[in-house]
Amino acid sequence: MAVGDRPGTERPKGPGLLGLIYEKVFHNYVWQSIFRSGYPNTPRNQMLVVATNVFLHLHPTRIHKTHVKITHTYCLGGLSFFLFLGLTVTGVLLMFYYVPSVERAYTDIAALETNVRYGALMRNMHRWMAHGMVITVLLHMMRVFYTGAYKPPREFNWVVGVILLILTLLLSFTGYLLPWDQLALWAITVGTNIVGSAPVLGDSVVFVMRGGFEVGPNALIRFYTLHVIGLPLIAAIFMAVHFWRIRRDGGMARPL
Amino acid sequence: MAAASPAQTRPRREREEELLVWPDLVFVEFICAVLFTFSFTIMSALVNAPLINRANADVTPNPSKAPWYFLNLQEMLLHMNAALAGVVLPTIALIVLAAVPYLDRSREGQGTWFGTLNSVRITVWSSIYATAMTALLILLDAGKHAEIYEKVTGKKWLGEVWLGEPRTVNAQTGAVITDGPPDWAPGFLVALYDLIFSRNFRAIQTEWNWSINLFGLDAGFGPNGQNGRMDWPDDFTRIPLPIINGTWWPKWGNDHGEPPPQWYQDLPDWLTGLYPYDLNVNLPAFLVEILIPVIVIVGLSILMVFVLWRIGWLRTRRDVMIAIFTAFITIFWVMTIVGSAFRGAGQDLVAPWDVPRIDG
Structure with missing residues (x-):
């Protein structure tokens, strides 16, 4: 396992140059001390990131689909x-x-x-x-x-x-x-x-x-x-x- | 997560109607924020904020205008009493605005655009009505109807309308230019005869002159006080109210230089030192600046709701709310636009291209 990698974190698939850069940037000790999990690509993690992030937690974790339509609120x-x-x-x-x-x-x-x-x-x-x-x-x-x-x-x-x-x-x-x-x-x-x-x-x-x-x-x-x-x-x-x-x-x- | 929020207790079926905030909402918000930052940066690079000459209290620009979102208030100030237009009506409007949810308590139609059956047509109708009435009142108060009449017919607005020319006298020589009503005519006949106010309501206060012969009786509360006649408007400008005020309070009302009575002198300083508010009623001003505007505003509002009710579109309290709110918002925007784009030097009503650009 890479340094600082945590269980449950999804690893990039190809071992190419981009993968290597991704690994260095997002899977290092400092980054992970700030963002405790990787990109939230499961519903569970997506809800967790909204609920636990200080800026995002103004939002609920789920929202009714009509409210996402831009014409409902125009933001x-x-x-x-x-x-x-x-x-x-x-x-x-x-x-x-x-x-x-x-x-x-x-x-x-x-x-x-x-x-x-x-x-x-x-x-x-x-x-x-x-x-x-x-x-x-x-x-x-x-x-x-x-x-x-x-x-x-x-x-x-x-x-x-x-x-x-x-x-x-x-x-x-x-x-x-x-x-x-x-x-x-x-x-x-x-x-x-x-x-x-x-x-x-x-x-x-x-x-x-x-x-x-x-x-x-x-x-x-x-x-x-x-x-x-x-x-x-x-x-x-x-x-x-x-x-x-x-x-x-x-x-x-x-x-x- | 909010432990007790209703979202937690919703049935399973509704869960399927829901989306995850990440990514479906936060990405939309992010894109919105980027777009706005981008557009404001571009706009700010292209359009400079106005900065004209250094402030100088001795040079008043003509016209002087408030910030644009207060131009609706400034517009109202042109048509009625300053306290009514600038403070009383806006305060009432804000209180009623804040009270909207307490006046309309039903839950019907919430969360959807134009939730009631007739709400779209009520909105359209009341915005057209409010625009038309506001424009009409502004034009009437500027005397545009008389101007148009004179331009179209080539006749003078007054005189042709009623029995004949009103009486006019050359101020220097005293020679009669046009015969008015005969001298023996009572004041109210002269008043009816001279329809100067049909050009502009403010003329009731400033240009409408008539007098009733009282055959020596002392009456009247103005500069022309005791001349045996009741003169409009002068004798109606200081009608005392039966309360302590500028006329009745001994010291304040004493115009003859006599010392105030002893009991008054014994009163404490803080009481006698009060500013002498003039609470006399200026009837012409009250009529023109308060009574007529209030009647017009209240009357037109009631008429709007009444017509909608007669048509049968108003079914719930929410419908009434929609009509009134729409009218309010429409008047706000219409008067803002008139104040910004149609008020030139001296706050005269002019075409937009004739409004002086004082912001450079």
Whole structure:
């Protein structure tokens, strides 16, 4: 037996060069310390890998065949989550170069295009993915509604979803100010003015949001903090609940 | 594995309907993720995110627009009271949205696209209805019906419609340009005669003028207060409510420089220091900005459900839900599109190619 080979692992058949490489790459001590079994090519191992892998265990091990059809869900919920992950990665990279002060914010963003290798690409991806996430979240909500997937026992998960929709909009809205250009400043001015029209509490809420009477340095640091840590944390918690409850409620909705 | 999940207890027969998540789901997800990463990378390499001039609080771009997903709210702000459009209606909409599963509790039709008998046609019908009504209301509020009438017939919108030209007077010379109703006519006749608001509802508040002779009686709650006439709109702008507010609270309502009464001065500072909210009713504004919009919104919603019910398509509560949700989503998208593509300088309704590109 090869070094590190374990019972039950299927061996490649031919002894050719490719087989040898396969052997060296996948059947060595280090690889097998990470992935305890080989490629899961039996139903039992396939279920085990889904159930025991930290990333895959969000899934059940089996799924009804209608839910695998792309036209049932269009992957919209999964894509929203995927875009959230993509936004986290590109967002962290953008944070390396961005200082949320009125003096530096605009020049830092402008410098991404000239001074930072792939800086413009990162910023573009962050922006387009953000718009994409708003769209996929809205479409996901429509999909869930028209497939009647909010019905018992999934009532509360729909509510969690509505909260996640609001959080998505807030994440996008807070990020909108950060480039500190005319587009950002006035979009946020218009947006916060809308909040300010609320009866009785409007003025106070806007004052807290902006940290003053107009969109200025205080607003920038508040929006930045909410955008990079406050709202993502809250969203992550609600996402965890959202995904957990999908499993608890018996997976995706299906006809009775 | 989830020990208590219903999947464990399903009968054997259903097991045969199931597939393994590895490979049938995780590979699909993987391909989706790769495709999306790939498309977003390509798009980001080709299309730059907008970055215009540095923020300048002294230069207001025209038009100033919120992010696109809030343009529906900004659109509503053009047509009604700001608090109603920007806060009250969205809050109600979100609460009703979150309450959907509690309003429709049946399990019927779950897990399948358009699970009830009539759901497809309800969806199609209510989306067409919502699109048409939203577009119609936006056009009406912009006075497009009068513009089209004038273009097609060559006649003026007002005047030809009713008894004759409304009375107009040259502001400088005082000379009468067109005879209106006779001077002795009571205010309500003049009001009926002058149909300026048929061009635009906001004209009720701004351009519609009439007055009733009270023959010396003091009345009216506005700048023209005690002139013996009830003038629209000025005498209707500050109708006091019988509660403590800007008019009735002694200090706040005291316009004559007299000191407030002693009992008021004895009140604690935190109470007398409260901001004097003006709770007087501005009747013209209330009519134009709150009452008419609410009647239109509620009325058209009820009409939609009523028509669907009369046709006989609404059989369950789920069907009603589908109609209302579809209308909501449709209005959301229609107003977003109107706000992005049809609102130019000064938030005027223009063709998409006339909307200034401020994002470069």
